Amino acid sequence: MASSFTCETRDQGGSSGEADSPTSGGEEDDGGEEDEEYQEEDADGLFCDESQNDESDDDDGDCAAGGGHEDGASGSVGSFIVDDGSGDSDGDDEYDAAEASDSDDDADSVALSGNSSQLARGGASGPATPPRAAGTLSAVATVRKPLTAAGKRAAVSKGFSEFNAAVFGGALPEDMTVSWNSRLRTTAGLTYTSKRVVGGQVVRSARIELAAKVLTDAHRVRSTLLHEMCHAAAWLVDGVNKPPHGPVFKRWAAKASRAYSHYAVQTCHAYEIEYKHTWQCTECGSEFGRHSKSIDPEKQLCGACRGALVYKPRRPDGTPAKPRKASAFSSFVGERYRDVKKQLGARAKHADVMRALSAEWKAAKASGDV
DNA sequence: GTTGGTTAATATTAGTCCGT
């Protein structure tokens, strides 16, 4: 299951790299030596879907119209051909889908992800954007080989040096910080820019943050890295970070796209987030993804048609899996947990309860009760 | 309309155990 995420510009007010920022607090060359580390910037991290563009703060409003996301690496469940793992040797799995974009495929997050209490009320608060129906992809997409954490680090390290030489003429510092953020869910990458005055000289710096949950394969990692490096170059080379996707950024993006046509750096993208857990509407077939099993089908309904939801287990590679029946012990935990917790008292920790349940389970097995 | 602060609701992760 996947759901795209929107483009956003988390411009935290006054964080402009320019000295005219009203709230940047001492951006002026006041001779001060302190690091004026203002946070910043670009958040948009790329990626937005035209259908969600009203949410975007994208300065230039240019959200990769047409042609769409060069990179939506997935589609609805059941429409995948699983990669055989024979990706190219450089780890840059090429995208061989005919065209996997479906511009409204993020709608499910409106209905469910955005506000599941709304969903619980059966969408009582107004018309929800219809979730994506299953099987709407006309083309067959390829699931790229997921990268491990080490693989991601390697892809970043290799990609940075490679892009820096091929696109930016080595203008970016090789020791620039590129870190991973495991909490970003709707943004694929961020470039933070800062400026300080050292001995009367303005020194600009930048760092890149990538979303571990969003960038799950080499193509996404490299594509996003390239995009963020364009922001970094706009700031470090040209001294421009506003608007984030203005002419300066676009100049670097065009250069990057010429060098790496399969990455086509755009102002917005629409990767889709791979979810571990998926629920499907029994009425309209819409799917809803979560990173944890946080949806309760007993309480929540499909936001589009109010149909009942059923859990749809999946394997890590994205293929549907057969639901595994809860083991006897799991059922036992479900039945007894509350009572045992009560017996042990409010101060009992989860581990204590589980140990007690374990002992109780063994005793029950020994006596033949289970 | 935008921004910033607070609060409440929701989503996610971590961590226990056993079974497959």
Next chain:
DNA sequence: ACGGACTAATATTAACCAAC
């Protein structure tokens, strides 16, 4: 190794209000 059960803690998001 992963998935079933579950809770607690934490992070994120949305909603609301006031001030500019």
